[in-house]
Amino acid sequence: MNRISVVVPSYNHAGYIEACLDSIYFQDYEEMEIIIVDDCSTDGSAEIIEQWLAGVETDTASYVADHDETAGRLIRAEHKRYEKNRAITFLRNERNLGSTATYNRGFRAATGEYCAFVASDDLCHPQLFSTLARPLNRGEADFAYADMFVVDDALRILREFKLPDYDFETCFCRWYLCGVATLYRRELHERLGYYDETCKADDHELHLRFAMNGARFAHVPKTLYSVRSHQGREVGLHAPDRFDALLEASKALTLKARQWLEAQRG
Known part of the structure; x- marks a missing residue:
């Protein structure tokens, strides 16, 4: 079975990081490594990650397993809460590098044949990576990329985001429409490089680079991921000025894709 490396960049998501990590840990795909990279969080995220890692070794849970009729009592069975065999690496940046450099540090540490990144406030549905x-x-x-829910902090579903089946024009020339629920061959990094640390729309640029250099894309029409809405907490990458810069970068990449496609058509 091919190993999947999942990079989780962490920055000031103390209220979300444990649920995110659980959603990756409890995937039904067996051969996985989780690489967490904290970018000098100031809200206690790193300490929460340390507690989560300790819990992976020690936490227990129980359930009612039998009824002792003679004694008139219920018997509970106790088991380890985290029973899967996961390789987990926790890296802490010595200084704040920003999100893109943090992704790259994680992917350079990856050992799996396939890889993905998951934002530390998002949730993976249990069959995401096996699918x-x-x-x-x-x-x-x-x-490969899948469809998504957009959820609020109460996990209410605000919308189901059904992405289009892949063709270059639809997914890169109209707008970037491959989403964030993705998995790809790590060999693409080895051949085509990592995230561009000068580009605001870093995943858009990387995936466009993959596509323009012959990577084969496939849409899996299943909703397998929940991305959190940032409405009401527009900070970090989603602060208004930074998000506007990201949109401008994506506009430029969309024009680049159109020009490339026109050149390919001769």
């Missing part, structure tokens, strides 16, 4: 791995395992694609 996205199928077209890669069958040799049909190098990059």
Whole structure:
């Protein structure tokens, strides 16, 4: 079974990071490594991650397993809460590097044949990676992406984001429409490089670079990921000025894709 490396960049998501990590840990795909990179959080996120890592070794849970009729009591069975065999690495930046450099540090540490990143306030549905791995395992694609829920902090579903089936024009020339629920071959990094640390729309740029250099994309039409809405907490990358800069970068990349496609058509 091919190993999947999941990079989790952490910055000031103390209220969300444990649920995010649990959603990755409890995936039904067995061969996984989780690489957490904290970028000098100031809200206690790193300490919460340390507590989560300790809990992976020690936490227990229990359930009612039997009824002792003679004694008139219920018998509970206790088990380890975290029973899967996961390779977990926790890296802490010595200084704040920013999100893109933090992604890159994680991906350079990855050992899996396939890789992905998950924002530390998002949630993976249990079959995310086993489902996205199928077209890669069958040799049909190098990059797979799935549909998403957009949820609020109470996990109410604000919308279901159904993405289009892949073709270059639809997914890169109209707008970037491959989403964030993704899995791809790590070999693409080795051949085409990592995230561009000068680009505000870093994932858009990287995935466009993959596509323009022959990577095969596949849409998996299943809703397998929940991305949190930032409405009401527009900070960090979603602060208004930074988000406006990201949109401008994506506009430029969309024009680049249109020009590239026109050149390919001759």
